[in-house]
Amino acid sequence: MSARRLGALLAAVLVVGGGVAIGLYVALFLEASPPPVQAAVIGRRVAALELQTVAEVGHGENSFWVSYYARTPGHKWVHSTILRVPAYSLVHVTVYQYDSATGLRNPLWGQPRGVVGGVMYVNGKPVKVLNPELASHTFAIPELGVSVPLPGVDEEAPNQCSNAPCTLAEAHNTITFTFRTRGPGKYRWQCFVPCAAGFIFGFGGPMQSIGYMDGELEVQSS
Template sequence: MRSATGFKVLGVAVGLAAAGVLIGLYVSKLTTEAGSPSYTVPVSSQGGHKVVDLTIQTVAAVGPQLSPAHPDYVSYLVRDTHGKWLRRTVWKLPANATVHVTIYNFDGASGLRNPLYARPQGVDGDVMTVDGKTLSVIPPDDASHTFAVPAYGLVIPVAPVGDNAKNQCGYAPCAMSMAHRTITFTFHTGKPGHYRWQCFVPCAAGWIDGFGGPMQTIGYMDGFLNVV
């Protein structure tokens, strides 16, 4: 007869093995998707210092035009110099630069699991502007998404579109005439590197705990900053 201790050891071993498989699949997925096309953000110079303006959009459903395989995936998009929205989340930025970010959010509230992320962090003044108003925190239940770069200690909670807002966007790309929130903040890149960014809000509807699908896929709610 196997002892209780033996069963516990076996259970732990099986659990670790299963976790290893899941982690392996997750890392494999990220590695594969990380090879997707990147976007080089244009750079300007002010007083000899490199400055970048990064404009991104968050949408409840990316739509068939930008993602035929997964039109219902929640997603981030980036705007290029021609005003076109691209489903690319690997962005090339210069090292030691100032990055001014504008997020246009067209999605509603999902809510945070951790209220710590309700405060802007790792950005100038640890504040952001929401529709022109400077804020240092939002209600945790109101967060639609986050833009977070763990290696920089950077977290921005994204304010939501109200449930009763008129003219809400169904599928991306969303026109600026549709209901949205405008969030701005500034951060600074450091030395060259490959830095992961992601959303920490469980916003993937239809997936266990809201963290599957687009939440773990580069090109949707995950990406990288290639700082060079």
């Protein structure tokens, strides 16, 4: 093989190699997301989800970040906000709320919306409107019209959680509500309270990150 053709081959290999490397780099980024958590199926077209919100993850790369966690049907808490639920079903959601209140910027969000009966239950008591100052986070799926305020725990309460996932022995509120899914697809869900401590106006960081205060509801045909 002549030197020129060898050079051409080498150049082609380098260019293709560079292209493949960049392609892999971008593909790995695109694929990066936390593992999906399947909702427990508890009846025909009925599923149950268990979530918790924590003020700080307490360990790992983003230890200061506020976050949601989700529980698998095997009762294991997973650091994920990718939730899989069946289509055209009722989903019973239980949120264990461990973070303290930061308040809503828009009081309108104090009203649970898009949930069955227009009501949520805080520690077993029905609530139709929450005092905006008591809210810590929201669980909202805009495309389904769901928006539920989550009341924070008292800052003076003993035994605050400092390391996620938190346990039921630590100070928390339990919020339950039910919503109905539509057809299959991916639906964005998000906390709409700017709760990212340290970031400008509370936005940024965890507020923009899937796995923290931002997630996807993967609705699958049952």
